[in-house]
């Protein structure tokens with residue numbers, strides 16, 4: 001297995017720059033997820049590593065070998081796509097050995113590798129089946145098996161689960177996490193699904209608008225988003241945002257649009273106008289006198305273990321609060337809301353983020 005290093009790489013399609021001077025190191029054995037909105041360049045970056053797109057400038061090193069001029073086959077990485085495109089007339093064994101046969105591996109070596117991959121993927125019983133006799137998740141496992149038998153230096157995945165239905169996606173996600181745990185392989189994984197990113201990644205690379213917005217562990221990205229963009233992109237439902245006037249002359253407070261004052265627990269250099277962000281779990285129905293403001297409840301979403309309340313403040317500000325699963329709030333109720341100071345983030349005009357200490 002190997003480390004992957006991108007140093008100052010760029011990529012344009014015609015006159016349109018899609019990756020701009022990007023640097024990143026994926027450590028040996030690490031599971032790194034590229035997360036970002038559609039068109040942010042995730043697949044392009046992955047394909048640049050794989051050798052399926054040229055690199056305009058900068059350096060790519062895979063396992064200590066300068067690789068930007070090498071062909072895909074010489075780079076020693078294996079890619080798994082969303083469309084796994086198995087050969088329908090071949091068995092699982094045939095599909096998994098095809099690539100090795102093509103490059104002239106001998107029969108016994110192929111046999112050994114396919115059996116080993118089947119064992120890792122727990123597919124030994126399925127080796128004789130045709131793709132049409134497999135479930136979607138099993139087919140995707142065959143595609144992963146095709147990558148494993150190459151014994152690559154690194155695995156590259158481009159949205160491998162997005163063709164699976166919801167429950168299968170969750171199960172296959174867990175299988176992938178187990179696979180990484182067992183193989184300790186370097187894996188780079190592209191998705192726009194933040195649950196996949198949160199659950200699979202050692203580190204998430206948030207991409208937006210040609211560049212990296214943040215690199216961090218899932219919880220760093222969730223709890224300390226480096227920018228307004230990351231704060232809004234990660235988390236479901238998304239973070240609540242509202243304008244606030246911050247006064248730091250005494251104990252810092254933020255006055256929001258309806259005049260309510262929220263206590264802050266962060267170090268902020270100066271008073272002024274900020275964008276305030278707080279996740280729904282930081283806004284609770286306050287029955288204990290800790291309320292900062294009143295709100296009117298709109299839609300009440302019961303998710304079982306918790307309840308989301310879509311509320312409106314008197315000035316029209318909309319936000320989502322979270323209550324317990326057994327919440328007795330009903331649509332139309334006037335409720336008291338409390339804001340957890342440790343859950344408040346501030347963003348200044350330059351996009352600088354401030355988090356609770």
Ligand SMILES: Nc1ncnc2c1ncn2[C@@H]1O[C@H](COP(=O)(O)OP(=O)(O)OP(=O)(O)O)[C@@H](O)[C@H]1O
Pocket residue numbers: 013018036037038039040041042043044045192
């Ligand atoms: N072969 C190409 N020619 C021209 N433009 C391209 C080409 N491939 C990608 N692009 C453009 O590059 C940008 C990044 O595309 P890319 O496929 O990397 O995005 P992505 O983050 O993978 O998006 P998605 O989540 O939709 O898959 C987009 O604006 C896209 O239109």
Ligand SMILES: [Mg+2]
Pocket residue numbers: 042043044
């Ligand atoms: Mg893509």
